[in-house]
Amino acid sequence: MTCAQLLLRLLRDTYGVDTVFGIPGVHTVALYRGLENGGVRHVTPRHEQGAGFMADGYARATGKPGVCLIITGPGMTNIATAMGQALADSIPMLVISSVNRRDTLGRGQGRLHELPSQQQLMAGVSRFSHTLLDPVALPEVLARAFAVFESQRPGPVHIEIPIDLFDAPVALVELPPPARLFRPVPDPQGLALAAAWLREAQRPLVLLGGGCVEAPAAVRTLVERLDAPTVTTINAKGVLGRDHPLDLGANAALPAVRELARNADVILAVGTELGETDYDVVFDDGFELHGRLIRIDLDAQQLVRNQQVSLGLVGEAGRSLALLAEHFLEPLSRAGRERTAATLAALGLAADPAFAPFVPFYATLREVLPEAILVGDSTAPVYAGNHLVSQPEPRRYFNASTGYGTLGYGLPAALGAQLAQPTLPVVALVGDGGVMFTLSELATAVEERLPVVIVLWHNQGYEEIRRYMDAHGVARCGVDIQAPDFQTVAAGFGCLATRIGNPAELARALAARPSDGPLLIEVDVNAWLEVINS
Structure with missing residues (x-):
């Protein structure tokens, strides 16, 4: 061949x-x-x-x-x-x-x-x-x-x-079988020391990152046995299940969670970079850990980045947590649920003016499409969703607002998710600015007959950068951009489209989504805010 x-x-x-x-x-x-x-x-x-x-x-x-x-x-x-x-x-x-x-x-x-x-x-x-x-x-x-x-x-x-190798002949009798490969697990002595520290802790805290998504059962078992408040980063959403009583969500940059972190005497961080877009999204270096920090990560170099580590263990999250849980056959009791509830109450996310417009937005999505995979761009609903959304399983919420932080991610990534999980509803969360980077992928959605719902938050430009310019005394430039008529553009691609301005209209549009092609739901932000604030 x-x-x-x-x-x-x-x-x-x-x-x-x-x-x-x-x-x-x-x-x-x-x-x-x-x-x-x-x-x-x-x-x-x-x-x-x-x-x-x-x-x-x-x-x-x-x-x-x-x-x-x-x-x-x-x-x-x-x-x-x-x-x-x-x-x-x-x-x-x-x-x-x-x-x-x-x-x-x-x-x-x-x-x-x-x-x-x-x-x-x-x-x-x-x-x-x-x-x-x-x-x-x-x-x-x-x-x-x-x-x-x-x-x-x-x-x-x-x-x-x-290109001169594509047609080159290869003499191969049979295809080689795939290798059976296993990821490393931590040294038993290191696990025993970690267990001892966690057992002695009076105010433990757990930090879970995207490296944990393959092992939700092991994660839940250990967290519940430790009875510890737990931060689940954006890429770890759903790893504890929906609305778990120990889940603080991806709120490590907010004051109440930061106070909890500062006061923690032992912190267990698993599969997380401890990077700024998860823990310091306000960019003031205010996420401080003063207790003993135990880190478990596949990447040995990651163990010593961003925070001073006390004990570092190289290992895959799922097996590592399962082995660690064997040191806690009986659940500990350290008021973890009460501490979590008090911290969430102090956050007051639903009443926060920055998040309030999106509470009915996500409540509607959850009511109509409770099992949906939510795939986001860098846009206002996603910034709020990072704090508000709780998912029933991992791999049901991801976006490009963290890490590299690229625009244009939401629409094509949602198409990939729909191809991968054809039996689940998939919702792309995009803004009128970011979607222009990859709007042409509507053609792919139509061609492949993918029933992706594209919710487009239309706030007439780069709203996040507008606010940033205003806050730093910079005259607005390049942010009040002109958008096309998205209804006409969608029709040109052969994509169904509708424009809505309140939660009830969003619910009706979601419920009537087609099964054999995409639907673009354009949210008139001014109308939405008028209804929410009235």
Whole structure:
């Protein structure tokens, strides 16, 4: 078989890939030979950045790597932003690209799509970037990629194949089976010490990040046995279940939770970077930990970043927490539920003027679509939802407002999530500014007949940046942008659309959503606020 055929067979038969995202080009045509009946679904976005965001949403909704087939040069620079977001949030993504012929690499001859070094460019937004120079090595290189996804801190991997290798013959008797890989668990002595500290604690606190989403049962067991208030970051939403009495939500940047953190005598942080977009979104370095900090993370380097650690353990979250829970066969009692309830009451989120307009917004979504996956861009409803939303399971709420913080993520990532979870409703939460980055992906939603609901919060520009300029005494510039008529644009794509201005209209629109295509719900923010504030 050829190198290109071997690639497809390895992805499908060895690694179980069923969906790929890509835009064909003259440098990747050979990759498409046999794809039309090869058991792998090909989805064509309208921009390579959209392909990357779709793969990201697919991966977050399933835990399986999203796979992209990308053209040399501009295709790779287009997808780099999506890879940056995936790298920041540890999302498994396999980007396979073409590159110019081996004999022309690095020679600056002005070849089609030529970059001085495509591999070096992509290395900065991936766990590793590899140039395949011998087709015989393809199984090994793919095995390395899936080893990253399955046994260490995941993230994007880039493999580029020179165009002169696609049709190169490969003598292979049979496909190699996938390796069985296991993630590490902490040293037993370290776990015993962590257990001793947690047992002695009078005011324990648990911090859970996105690294915990694969193990909700282990997480709940340990948290409940410790009887400890628990911060669940944005990427960890749902890991404790909906409205768990020990869940403080993603509110670590708010005063009441910060006070709880300052007073905690032992803190257990698992699968979390302790980064500013989760713990210091007000950017004042005010999240302080004075107690003993125990960290568990797959990435050894992460153990010593951002906060002074007292005990660091390298390990996968689920198994590590299950082993730690064995030290607490009987639940402890330290008023954890009472402390959590008092902290949430002090937060008063529903009455906070910054969040109040979105309380009925999310109440309506929860009432009509309680099982929905909510996928967000950087937009006002998402900023509020990070604090207000509680989900029944993990992988049901994610967005691009943290980490890399890119605009344009919400719509294509929601399409990827819908492809990954066709039986669940999926809602994209976008703003009139950010959606313009990837609005063309409405065409993909219509073409693939994806029943995604796109809720567009229309506040006439970049509202978050307007407020930031106002607060810092900077004259508004570049933020009061003109938007298109979204109803007409949606109709042009063949997408159903409606405009609403209050919670009752939102409920009716959600209940009447189509089952065979997308629906755009445009929220008139001025009308919405008038109703809410009246």
